[in-house]
Amino acid sequence: MDPAFDAYQLSEEHQTLREAVRDLAEKEIAPHAADVDEQGRFPSEARDALTKAGFHAVIIPEEYGGQGADELAGCIVIEEVARVCASSSLIPAVNGLGMTPILLSASDELKRKVLPSIASGEAMISYALSEREAGSDAASMKTRAHREGDEWVLNGTKCWITNAGESTWYTVMAVTDPEKRANGISAFVVHKDDPGFVVGTKERKLGITGSPTREIHFENCRIPADRIIGAEGTGFKTALATLDHTRPTIGAQAVGIAQGALDIATAYVKERKQFGRPLADFQALQFMLADMAMRVEAARQLVYVAASRAERGEKNLGFISSAAKCFASDTAMSVTTDAVQLLGGAGYTKDFPVERMMRDAKITQIYEGTNQIQRLVMARALLR
CATH class of the missing domain: 1.10.540.10 (Acyl-CoA dehydrogenase/oxidase, N-terminal domain)
Known part of the structure; x- marks a missing residue:
C-alpha cells in the first residue's frame, strides 16, 4: 500500500x-x-x-x-x-x-x-446489514432470501436500523446460498409497503435520540425479482465496498460534532470569569483548546482525503476509509468530553449542548464498524 x-x-x-x-x-x-x-x-x-x-x-x-x-x-x-x-x-x-x-x-x-x-425528497432510504448475532461478524447473518418465480421471499430480522420507520426504502443483505457463507449473500431493495415487511419497536439510546433505531422484520416478505442489487451472491462484496465509501461520512459526522463542541467551549472560556480573569487567560485551558482544535483539524483533513479518494474510485480504500472514521470518531469522543470539562458544572447540565454532543459522539465509535474493527481493517491492509 x-x-x-x-x-x-x-x-x-x-x-x-x-x-x-x-x-x-x-x-x-x-x-x-x-x-x-x-x-x-x-x-x-x-x-x-x-x-x-x-x-x-x-x-x-x-x-x-x-x-x-x-x-x-x-x-x-x-x-x-x-x-x-x-x-x-x-x-x-x-x-x-x-x-x-x-x-x-x-x-x-x-x-x-x-x-x-x-x-425529490419523497422518500428516504435505510441500510440493513446487522443482526443481533451478526454485528462485527456480519457474514454470519441469518436472514434468508429464496426465489419463488418472479419474486424473492425474505425471512429474518435486522437490527440497529437507523431511521427505520421513517424510511420508505431499505437496502437489505440476506443469505441466498448458506453453503457459500460470504459468497452466498445477496443484496435487495425492500419497500415499506411490501407484504411481510414489519417495523419493530424503537430502541432507547444514549445519544442520537432524534434518529429512530429499530429492528425490521421479514415475515415471508415478498419483493419483485428485479429488486436484487447486482448478481446473486455479490451482496457482501457490495456491502464492504459500500463501507469504503460511507465510513468517511461517519468521520464527517464526528468532525461536525467535535467542531460544534469546540466552538461552544471556546466561546464559553472567553466569557466565564474565575479569580477575576476570563478562563481563556489560563494557560492550562488554552492548551486544552489547542489540543482539541488540532485533533479536529487533523480529523477533518483525513476525512476529506478519504472522501476524495473514494470519489476517484481508487483501489484499496479500506485503510484510508477506516482511518478517517476511526480517528475522527475517537477525536469526537475526546473533544466533546474535554468540552464538558471546560464548561465545568454548566457542561454537565442540559442548559448547554456539549453534554448532548458527548452522548452523540459515542455512537460514531461504534456504528459502521466499531473502532476495533477499523483497526483490524487497517492492520490487515498494512500487513497484506
Whole structure:
C-alpha cells in the first residue's frame, strides 16, 4: 500500500456549499436540536429544511434527478449539520449509506425505480446489514432470501436500523446460498409497503435520540425479482465496498460534532470569569483548546482525503476509509468530553449542548464498524 495521501482541494463550490448548509443549520435546525434530543422525536424540521434546500441527498447523479455532487460535498453537508444536531445529520448520512449499494451495483432499471423518489425528497432510504448475532461478524447473518418465480421471499430480522420507520426504502443483505457463507449473500431493495415487511419497536439510546433505531422484520416478505442489487451472491462484496465509501461520512459526522463542541467551549472560556480573569487567560485551558482544535483539524483533513479518494474510485480504500472514521470518531469522543470539562458544572447540565454532543459522539465509535474493527481493517491492509 502506498502510504502517500493524495491531495484534495476544496473548490469554490464546496466553500459555497459549506456556507449555505451552515446558515441553514444554524437558522432552521439548531433551534430544535435540544427538543429533538429531549423528546426523542424525529427531527422533521431538519428533514423539511434539508429537503427544501436540496441537501438531503446531494450525491445522487443528475440522470436520476439528483444534484450529482461528489462525495466530498456529501461529507461537508453531514459535517455542517452534525455541528448543531447529530440526529439531523443522519438524514443525509443514512440516505447516502442506503443508496450507495444501489449506486455501486444496481441495474440502471433499479436505480431509476428507487433513486428519483429519494432525490425529490419523497422518500428516504435505510441500510440493513446487522443482526443481533451478526454485528462485527456480519457474514454470519441469518436472514434468508429464496426465489419463488418472479419474486424473492425474505425471512429474518435486522437490527440497529437507523431511521427505520421513517424510511420508505431499505437496502437489505440476506443469505441466498448458506453453503457459500460470504459468497452466498445477496443484496435487495425492500419497500415499506411490501407484504411481510414489519417495523419493530424503537430502541432507547444514549445519544442520537432524534434518529429512530429499530429492528425490521421479514415475515415471508415478498419483493419483485428485479429488486436484487447486482448478481446473486455479490451482496457482501457490495456491502464492504459500500463501507469504503460511507465510513468517511461517519468521520464527517464526528468532525461536525467535535467542531460544534469546540466552538461552544471556546466561546464559553472567553466569557466565564474565575479569580477575576476570563478562563481563556489560563494557560492550562488554552492548551486544552489547542489540543482539541488540532485533533479536529487533523480529523477533518483525513476525512476529506478519504472522501476524495473514494470519489476517484481508487483501489484499496479500506485503510484510508477506516482511518478517517476511526480517528475522527475517537477525536469526537475526546473533544466533546474535554468540552464538558471546560464548561465545568454548566457542561454537565442540559442548559448547554456539549453534554448532548458527548452522548452523540459515542455512537460514531461504534456504528459502521466499531473502532476495533477499523483497526483490524487497517492492520490487515498494512500487513497484506
